[in-house]
Amino acid sequence: MTSSQEADAVHASACDNCRTPLQGGFCHQCGQNAHNPLRSFGHAVEEVFESFWHLDGRIFRTLRTLLSPGTLANAYLAGHRAPYVAPLRLFVIVSVLTFFVAKLTLHIGEVTLPEPPPTADGTTNLVAKPDESGIDFSKQTTVEGVIKQRDQTLEGLVSARAGVPRGLGFVRERIEENIYATQRLARERIVQLQPNHPSLAQPDLYPAGAPLPEIPMRALISIDGKPFDADTNPVRVDWLPDFANRWFNKKLARAEENVPRIAQDPEYFVTRLIGSVPSALFVLVPVFALLLKLAYIETRRVYLEHLVVALYSHAYLCLCILVLCLIQALGNLVPSGNFWLKIPQWTAQLAVLAWMPVYLFWMQQRVYRQHWIFTAIKFCVLGTLYYLMLVMAIFFLALTTWVNT
Template identity: 40%
Template sequence: MPEPAVAVPADRAAPLCQNCGTPLLGPHCYRCGQPVTGLVRHFSSIVGDFLDSVLNLDTRIFRTLWPLLARPGYLSREYFAGRRVRYVSPVRLFVFLSIVTFFVAQLTISFGDETLRLESQERFAQATTIAAVEQLRNQTLQELARARAQIPGNVPGARAGVDAGAAAVRANADKRIAELRAAAARGEPPATVGDATKPELIFNGRPWDPVANPVHVRWLPGFANRWINQQVEKGRDNIAELKKDPDRLKNAVLGALPSTLFVLLPIFALMLKLAYLFKRRLYMEHLIVALHSHAFLCLALLLVFAFSALGTALPRLGAFAATAEGLLFAWMPLSLLLTQKRVYGQGWTMTLLKYAVLGVCYLVLLSLGVAFTVLASLVWA
């Protein structure tokens, strides 16, 4: 059957498709499907197209977030029923929420108070007399008091953080004084710790040393063993640096977690496929459930970070923020359980059993992924 002729205005010729020569009627060729615009154009327009296709979020986001948070399994069932256009697509939803959540986590989570506590504990542990502990305590508290006086009054939570550090200093000093008095009562010399700038690594019952006691795997060639010992030395040096600035480790872990979740997503969908093998659902259906579940966790964590920041900025609302955080943490596993029950429609006994098995297996995988991320950050940071 011959194709209908294309009407072309008499005053100008229609542009032709560069692939098949057909007159163009829009941004795509209706015969071969090739788009008019390719990659040979201004880079700014390519970036704009990428952001539009990946993070194109309009008013549908408001119709999506509330059911995602408060109606377990609703979005997945709507998607399977064919009602998709009114909601943000699962992929875009997860990408958007994961980026925003871990960006906010970078801003709100800090190990600064823990750094001060560990540093003061190590410094006090090196003191051998009560007078030395008291002198170090008073000097540190004076430095903190001067720092506190210089903090502007409009910086939320800053003075509270300094006060928490001062309390940690007093507690560590009191603990060291009690240890010194107990050692004196027993007639024993006080126990001390050495310089902990570089932690001691034990290998074959002896401290690791790249020359005297290196890691040696017999079946590996010499260059591989040398590479392993180089990584061990890098890891030891990085541990020392992380003790000075633990936020480096936090930033590395939070920066790698989104990619870890992307890797675990298809694995979790495969686990759902195996758990509900006799339901005869397509793998992509399980992937949709996995995407909505992970997006829900990101949204819940984002709200936890928001309430935590609210409690820090407004101490009067601290009790309310803490209650909201507790409710969100309790709602996360319950919502995932209800999602599994409503989407797959099995009885409570089988749902609880499969939920427990899937949860344990996924937590193991997530723990291994996080552990690998931490080790990688220690070696290659």
């Protein structure tokens, strides 16, 4: 069977959607593809990767043209749309791919607490390393100096423990470990200085392993001097209706509950934040197109033309971020202590970051064809405004991720 016969074998004689007799690969009545993915595994795979493979290579041609500043935007605005992927579709493909890879490659590192030093009996519980916790009595040459430093340290630790907000219990536990460690290390230093000193016969104020006196923990949020509680002591905004106040207090309570989770597992929070960035870009891109419309209102271009420029510019920025993530992933394979092997990674990342504003300026110059001085002024103004919007968007994303994690 020839290739054409094989193609005909998987084609229906009539469109499955509207039953119009088919004369080619697409229905001329409704436009549905004649290929039925249920009749061919190859076409089923093509359905999954439709954005890439059913475009007859347009995605690769589009990405290649996108690398030249302004060339793709000018071609699309001039009416050469068939050879390239539509701007919105390209932006969706690149942005989703970019931030998917970013979630896999960008890590802020694990948050680890110092391992405690061994006690006299060889165990390692309830203490922290002197050099990492700041507890060190080695400089004291008299027992009186050790006792004075011990008491001052204990006073500060107990005061700090009392000020730990509710929801930061893991911080309180670390302070308690240092309280026990302070007494143990002070006792060991006294033994070194004067093994028979009378203070060694006295019990510690806070015996190791024994629970410390319970104290009320300060709340992260206080209303009228009392701990915030969504039910018994909520935040009340007079000009908001009751349902809005209930919603606000629910989110505030959720944010307070998430503090220890985010503090102990910040990478989870960052991953969630990165995953929400594409949604924010769908808002920022049309706003940026509006800024272009205002900046170049004398060109009499319609808003959708500026939107094309905004979509292609953001698609390129996402592409650069994707390259940065891939470089970072490769750099993670290099041992962290090897400075010289890290230099190529840093150089490549710096080159990409330096090229991004140059590309955007060059693109703006080529598309709008104004004198470079006017282009530079508008580029700086637009860049400043967009930077402020971006900071606000990131802050809003961080806030919403925090209260919804």
